[in-house]
Amino acid sequence: MARKDMRKAQDYDDIPGTFVFDAERSRQGFGINMFCMSLMKDENRKAFKANEPEYLKKFNLTPAQTEAILKRDYNRMLELGGNIYFTAKLGATDGHSFRHLAAVMTGSTQEDYADMMLKGGRSVEGNRSKSGRPAKNILVAAGKPAAKPKASKPKSKSKARSKRG
Amino acid sequence: MARIIAGVASSHVPAIGAAIDNKQTEEPYWKRVFSGFEKSKEWMAKAKPDVAIVVYNDHASAFSVEIVPTFALGCAAEFPPADEGWGPRPVPVVKGHPELASHIAQSVILDEFDLTICNKMEVDHGLTVPMNLLFGSPKEWPCPVIPLAVNVVLYPPPTAHRCYMLGKAIRKAVQSYPEDLRVVIFGTGGMSHQISGPRAGLINSKFDKAFLDNLTRNPKKLTKISHLEFMREAGAEGIEMVMWLIMRGALDDKVEETYRFYTVPASNTAVGHIILEPKNKAAGKKKPAAKMKRAAARVKPEIRRSK
Numbered sequence: 256m257a258r259k260d261m262r263k264a265q266d267y268d269d270i271p272g273t274f275v276f277d278a279e280r281s282r283q284g285f286g287i288n289m290f291c292m293s294l295m296k297d298e299n300r301k302a303f304k305a306n307e308p309e310y311l312k313k314f315n316l317t318p319a320q321t322e323a324i325l326k327r328d329y330n331r332m333l334e335l336g337g338n339i340y341f342t343a344k345l346g347a348t349d350g351h352s353f354r355h356l357a358a359v360m361t362g363s364t365q366e367d368y369a370d371m372m373l374k375g376g377r378s379v380e381g382n383r384s385k386s387g388r389p390a391k392n393i394l395v396a397a398g399k400p401a402a403k404p405k406a407s408k409p410k411s412k413s414k415a416r417s418k419r420g
Numbered sequence: 421m422a423r424i425i426a427g428v429a430s431s432h433v434p435a436i437g438a439a440i441d442n443k444q445t446e447e448p449y450w451k452r453v454f455s456g457f458e459k460s461k462e463w464m465a466k467a468k469p470d471v472a473i474v475v476y477n478d479h480a481s482a483f484s485v486e487i488v489p490t491f492a493l494g495c496a497a498e499f500p501p502a503d504e505g506w507g508p509r510p511v512p513v514v515k516g517h518p519e520l521a522s523h524i525a526q527s528v529i530l531d532e533f534d535l536t537i538c539n540k541m542e543v544d545h546g547l548t549v550p551m552n553l554l555f556g557s558p559k560e561w562p563c564p565v566i567p568l569a570v571n572v573v574l575y576p577p578p579t580a581h582r583c584y585m586l587g588k589a590i591r592k593a594v595q596s597y598p599e600d601l602r603v604v605i606f607g608t609g610g611m612s613h614q615i616s617g618p619r620a621g622l623i624n625s626k627f628d629k630a631f632l633d634n635l636t637r638n639p640k641k642l643t644k645i646s647h648l649e650f651m652r653e654a655g656a657e658g659i660e661m662v663m664w665l666i667m668r669g670a671l672d673d674k675v676e677e678t679y680r681f682y683t684v685p686a687s688n689t690a691v692g693h694i695i696l697e698p699k700n701k702a703a704g705k706k707k708p709a710a711k712m713k714r715a716a717a718r719v720k721p722e723i724r725r726s727k
Contacts, residue, residue: 267575270652272619277575281485288485295505330617339616339657340480340573347505353435357620357688368621372685376612376623383652390652393644394630397653 271385272361274333284336286314287324291341294348303348329360422520422594422601426467427667427675427696428460429607429635430550432476435687437509437549440557453691456681457553463679463695464554469604471517473524473566473590474547475666476608477573479504481544488574489536491586494543494567495521502542511548511557517564520597524566527593533586543567550608553693572609572660580650581643583662587669594670607667609660611682612653613689622655623690628682631661632694636677639668672698 262283267275274280281288290311293299303310311321323331324345332342346356358365371377383390383397390397439450481502483489496516501508525537547567555562568590571577578586587605594603611628614620631654634641642665650659678695685691 266648267651270619270648270656273614273617273651273656275575275651275656276573276616281488281574285485288480292480292484295503333617338480338485338573341485344480344505353615353687357615360616361618361620371621372623372688375625375684376688376690377614377619377621379622379624379627379653382619382622390649392649392653393641393646394634394649395624395626395653 269384269386269388271382274330276333276336276338280336281338282336284320284332284338286316287320287332287335287337288341290314290316290324291337291344294344300348327359329356333360422471422597422599422603424591424594424605424670425469425602425697426604426678427607427671428464428550428554428604428694429610429664429667429696430457430553430693431610431686431689431691432546432549432608433686433689433691434479434504434545434549436691437545437552440549440552441510452683453686454553456683456691456693459679460554460681460693460695461556464604467604468602469563470601471520471564471566471603472551472606473568473594473603473670474550474606474608475568475570475663476543476546476550476606477571477660477663478569479544479546479573482538482542482569483571485574488571489538489569490571490578491533492536492538492541492569493521493525494538494541494565494569495525496539496541499541499543499547499565499567501548502544504544509545509548511552512560514543514547514551514561514567515564517566520594520599520601520603521566523597524590524593527596528586528589531589531592533589538567538569541567541569546608550606554606568666570663570666572657572662575659576647577659577662579643579647580645580662580665583665584639584643584669587666587671590666591670605667605670607664609663610654610658611661611690611692612655612658614655615657615688617656619655621688622658623684624653624655624658625682625684625690627653627658628690628692631664632680632682632692635664635668635694636675636696639665642668668696671696672700674699 320335354365358368444450445454481504495518497518499514501511525535612624614622675696676699678697681693683691
């Protein structure tokens, strides 16, 4: 059997702070997303809440995927093949708003995140490329790529693990 | 003969639906968003389409990761609102138009667009939010709807060019339908937004404005935008904008911009909206041209921004 976590390099891997849910991640993350989908049913939400590790055994997850779910590490879930529309269902099961998830993923507070959005959102300037490769755009010419992308890593990881609902 | 009388594009932000359902539309934050659709609702009330084709995407509601169709056409008689985790939205059941839908399916498949046909399907906020924005919140939707669900969740979605060409095939299909139906086509989703990962919150108004500008006059340029450019410039989820090109492809090559609205943000998203009509509007209207001119004059293009 091919290694589950192997991943081919893709042009979009150069976009900082972004885990593109592609065919490969979809294959790897099938269990994560099916687990999240199961949370659409109330009886499943209750069973999950009653014993999380036990409930997760039904979904053929890797140890890393199980850990990411138990720790509510939303970025790690995306990296291991989760998709945001699915993982948001886990957030909802915990009683969290989407803003909470956004704050966790961006390593900011909910207030700071909401404030950034009100001010027009995160700028694309400095957030185009990890490598600094110039962007060949059809629509709007990109400015000079900044040396260091701003949205590389969330500042605090502890936030992602604080609330277990 | 059926014909397409207008194209409408609109974001389908779920929080907009929640604001409607929770009666928050008068709160300043939301009023800014909803006020941009007031004129559109007036326009739609006058346009009175017989059928609406709504191009949208499902968000892990009707389709999980088990089956991911690239293009799925709703041919059922009705489409119940999906339970997206908080119970189904309190909106009317969407009535279909199975005759026209199956005609479109047959026509575009023979034109080499391999659609999936859905004879049973639930629809989520991706479809119902733009309906609310253009039709308001009536007890029953004023016209039948043909949902066209496009995969933009699992990469790669269909390319911008493929979407544009599908629009053209849909146009041909509609025009070969014998009944005299006036059809409005919706492209939904976008504009720039990213809701996943550390880069969440990305907005690119420059990109969005250029997209809106080119949509009217130079859509072919937009068909050349790569997926990489969409995701990098407009956010990982901004790639939804390929769906607007299905709408645009279904219209005349030359169209007029009847109305435009743009505001940032609605929750995590830049809200964009545009109404496009054929240059020779008389062709798409029931009523005398003079009367419609007055109606059109009341709906001038407009941009609002909050920053």
